[in-house]
Amino acid sequence: MTDLEYLDRAEAVLRAVELNCDRINEETDADIDNQRVGGMVTLTFRNGSQIVINLQKPLHEIWMAARSGGYHYRYDxxxxxDTKGAGEFxxxxxxEASLQAGIPLTFRPLQ
Incomplete structure (x- = not known):
């Protein structure tokens, strides 16, 4: 994958996360605060816990840090x-968001 292909695909993931947060906040009372700075999106939940998703451009990866640990994702x-078998992003x-919000939540890619 070229750098440009990586950026297009990875940016689509961050945009999907933001749009999913908007949808979830409209449909539930999860009240997820999402803030984007450059290639990083931080999700903050009511209990103060966070999930941080950021782009790792040199490695062509997306990283996610949650209460349960850190995860690295590559486009297959x-x-x-996940590079160590934790599944699809x-x-x-x-x-992870369901655990931290205390209610079932669904994130999905852009259509």
Whole structure:
């Protein structure tokens, strides 16, 4: 994957996270505060816990830090998949955000 392809795909992930937060806040009372600074999005939950998602441009990866730990994702041609087997990015983000929000939440890629 070229640097430009990586940036296009990775930026789409960050945009999807932001749009999912907007949708979740409209549909639930999760009240997730999301803030983007450059290639990083920080999700802050009511209990003060955070999930940080950031781009790692030199490695062509997306990193996610949650209460349970840190995760690295690479694009496999179809999905952003964890490099150590934790699964697909949006499914994993949904699990982590649900745990931190205390209610079931679903994050999904842009259509």
């Amino acid at each position: 041609g179809a999905h952003w998949t 949006f499914a994993h983000l949904s699990r």
